[in-house]
Amino acid sequence: MKKELAACTVHITGLGLMGGSLAMALRGKVARLTAEDIAPDVLDAALAQGVIDAVGEAAKADVVVLAIPTHLIIDLVPVLKVRPGALVIDLGSTKTRICDALDRLPPDVLAVGGHPMCGLAENGYRHAIPTLYDGARFVLCETRRTTDGARALAEALARAAGAQPLWMDRARQDHLTALTSHLPHLLSFALMRLAMDGAAEDTALYELAAGGFDGATRLARTDAAMIVGMFSTNADQIRQMTGQLRAHLDRLESLLDAPGDLDAELCHIVEARRAYTAAYGERLIT
Amino acid sequence: MKKELAACTVHITGLGLMGGSLAMALRGKVARLTAEDIAPDVLDAALAQGVIDAVGEAAKADVVVLAIPTHLIIDLVPVLKVRPGALVIDLGSTKTRICDALDRLPPDVLAVGGHPMCGLAENGYRHAIPTLYDGARFVLCETRRTTDGARALAEALARAAGAQPLWMDRARQDHLTALTSHLPHLLSFALMRLAMDGAAEDTALYELAAGGFDGATRLARTDAAMIVGMFSTNADQIRQMTGQLRAHLDRLESLLDAPGDLDAELCHIVEARRAYTAAYGERLIT
Numbered sequence: 001m002k003k004e005l006a007a008c009t010v011h012i013t014g015l016g017l018m019g020g021s022l023a024m025a026l027r028g029k030v031a032r033l034t035a036e037d038i039a040p041d042v043l044d045a046a047l048a049q050g051v052i053d054a055v056g057e058a059a060k061a062d063v064v065v066l067a068i069p070t071h072l073i074i075d076l077v078p079v080l081k082v083r084p085g086a087l088v089i090d091l092g093s094t095k096t097r098i099c100d101a102l103d104r105l106p107p108d109v110l111a112v113g114g115h116p117m118c119g120l121a122e123n124g125y126r127h128a129i130p131t132l133y134d135g136a137r138f139v140l141c142e143t144r145r146t147t148d149g150a151r152a153l154a155e156a157l158a159r160a161a162g163a164q165p166l167w168m169d170r171a172r173q174d175h176l177t178a179l180t181s182h183l184p185h186l187l188s189f190a191l192m193r194l195a196m197d198g199a200a201e202d203t204a205l206y207e208l209a210a211g212g213f214d215g216a217t218r219l220a221r222t223d224a225a226m227i228v229g230m231f232s233t234n235a236d237q238i239r240q241m242t243g244q245l246r247a248h249l250d251r252l253e254s255l256l257d258a259p260g261d262l263d264a265e266l267c268h269i270v271e272a273r274r275a276y277t278a279a280y281g282e283r284l285i286t
Numbered sequence: 287m288k289k290e291l292a293a294c295t296v297h298i299t300g301l302g303l304m305g306g307s308l309a310m311a312l313r314g315k316v317a318r319l320t321a322e323d324i325a326p327d328v329l330d331a332a333l334a335q336g337v338i339d340a341v342g343e344a345a346k347a348d349v350v351v352l353a354i355p356t357h358l359i360i361d362l363v364p365v366l367k368v369r370p371g372a373l374v375i376d377l378g379s380t381k382t383r384i385c386d387a388l389d390r391l392p393p394d395v396l397a398v399g400g401h402p403m404c405g406l407a408e409n410g411y412r413h414a415i416p417t418l419y420d421g422a423r424f425v426l427c428e429t430r431r432t433t434d435g436a437r438a439l440a441e442a443l444a445r446a447a448g449a450q451p452l453w454m455d456r457a458r459q460d461h462l463t464a465l466t467s468h469l470p471h472l473l474s475f476a477l478m479r480l481a482m483d484g485a486a487e488d489t490a491l492y493e494l495a496a497g498g499f500d501g502a503t504r505l506a507r508t509d510a511a512m513i514v515g516m517f518s519t520n521a522d523q524i525r526q527m528t529g530q531l532r533a534h535l536d537r538l539e540s541l542l543d544a545p546g547d548l549d550a551e552l553c554h555i556v557e558a559r560r561a562y563t564a565a566y567g568e569r570l571i572t
Contacts, residue, residue: 117495192558221559235542269482277507
């Protein structure tokens with residue numbers, strides 16, 4: 001029989017922005033919080049602040065949260081030591097390859113893939129905040145190790161963090177996230193890379209950059225390790241989206257000299273963007 | 287002999303976000319502020335709020351500020367009526383074609399091209415704020431109608447608005463701005479257009495979108511008329527930048543499956559982006 005979340009020991013592997021913020025949000029809502037991290041000073045800080053109860057290990061927990069870069073989750077899952085009946089959930093931004101790995105966990109282990117749709121441009125425990133998950137969608141993906149009890153516990157974890165659980169098939173999540181998250185990151189990096197060329201040619205470039213440029217390149221401030229995990233584990237979907245984006249760029253470029261047609265096309269897009277804001281609000285990544 | 291700015295009647299053609307914010311910033315710093323706009327309710331509001339002294343016409347002013355979309359400035363300049371000795375300055379985001387038009391003004395008229403590097407995602411007088419220009423670079427371009435007096439008056443206007451004047455050749459400004467402003471806008475529109483396709487296929491797409499997507503598409507909220515002016519008057523430079531961006535996208539895409547090389551490339555970009563923030567601060571367009 002599954003424990004309630006409030007009676008569980010929750011262990012977080014990786015106390016960065018996502019794991020650290022989760023720990024802060026779960027304080028007082030679970031029986032015991034433990035964590036491990038490659039940075040001893042992060043664990044010291046979390047202990048000193050009372051964010052975690054102890055430095056611990058996955059093998060002693062009821063719920064194990066994998067909060068490390070996506071490609072590292074894929075490497076870790078096959079060698080993960082957890083006790084029978086424990087629930088493993090991850091926070092990686094791509095789900096197909098992670099859920100494929102979770103499928104192969106021992107039959108007595110429970111597992112759900114997870115992807116909370118929140119973040120900041122900066123990473124690391126020192127940027128962690130207890131409100132990071134508030135109101136965010138928390139995608140949950142079934143695996144072969146997902147029972148009814150695992151579903152309930154994963155939903156309880158998402159809600160305890162402040163987020164809204166949203167069940168979704170792993171392939172669909174990766175297809176949609178390639179557009180909503182991975183491609184924006186790729187564009188941000190490509191634009192910043194181009195600006196580096198531009199600034200090398202003419203140092204006045206950065207003098208002329210303002211809020212539009214800053215916003216368009218903000219995602220290129222994110223830690224490279226996290227982005228490598230994101231890109232390398234969803235490469236096919238990202239390439240497909242980039243191809244489609246190029247087609248829209250082609251079309252817009254072909255209209256640059258045709259103000260009438262360009263205006264009609266842009267008005268159509270502005271209308272959709274404003275309707276989106278009206279329906280979902282506007283979230284700033286600061 | 288040129289008047290000091292404080293003794294001038296300043297007339298603003300177009301009381302939108304940029305013109306309206308300029309009027310607010312200039313209140314009390316010039317002898318008289320007049321404006322014209324295609325929207326009578328905007329003029330009524332500006333009069334009622336004391337932002338302008340009167341609805342007026344360019345022909346009676348010492349300084350005429352053209353604060354309408356770029357392509358409309360190019361249409362207006364050849365038929366503009368101003369008095370001898372008056373200074374014409376514009377706020378359009380591309381400068382080559384506007385300055386070419388300003389070059390052809392009557393020899394007794396003064397003219398400087400202008401491009402303040404500030405803005406908001408939303409346009410229109412109702413979003414105007416007196417602090418919009420604070421600390422922004424205000425690009426100024428010489429024309430054949432730029433005298434020493436015109437230079438001094440244009441600089442005084444930029445400073446009175448709260449901005450820092452930055453003299454620059456028209457072609458160089460358009461080359462640099464194609465990268466720092468126009469391309470980010472184009473990418474934002476292309477990404478939002480792609481999202482419209484994606485959401486039409488799967489309505490969950492917008493549910494999964496979060497801060498990264500919102501930031502990457504925020505510029506696609508801008509009024510289409512302004513963007514048409516921006517794109518259509520700098521099309522060649524924008525195409526050149528888009529071509530260079532595609533090359534960087536190609537390269538990043540080729541690395542998606544090579545985590546080691548990808549990490550090295552992304553780290554290099556993240557480092558540059560963080561150095562940029564450290565040097566210039568971070569400006570959010572809200």
